[in-house]
Amino acid sequence: MEALRIPPEEITLLRFDIAASSLPPDVKERLLALHDNRISKDGVLVLKAQQHRTQEMNRFDALIRLHELVNSVAQPPKDRKPTKPTKASRLRLRQAKTQRSGIKAQRARVGHED
Secondary structure: OOOOOOOHHHOEEEEEEOOOOOOOHHHHHHHHHOOOOOEOOOOEEEEEEOOOOOHHHHHHHHHHHHHHHHHHHHOOOOOOOOOOOOHHHHHHHHHHHHHHHHHHHHOOOOOOOO
16 A cells, blocks of 8 residues: 655645633743654744645644643643552562571681681
8 A cells, every 4th residue: 555645735824823822821831841853942842744645734733732731731731649658669679688688697717827
């Protein structure tokens, strides 16, 4: 099966200037913080759509992908709640260390005199 060749006039490039947009400042910061090759140093997001045969469908596809990208950073990330190891896990760790140190102590030479 031969690959479908899309004519250049049907390819859509969507440019979205993040800094000049009306998005809330925290969403702008999270968008600019993404390590994405599609975001230029000037803060312009460039989406290329060439999946469909018509420019209208490619434009619609690019807008949907822009919407999904903005929605992915719209909610702030959850703060990590630091946890402590349980008492049982600390006890298991201590027992493992004691057992390991006993094995290593048995490797020492017995009755070695200089």
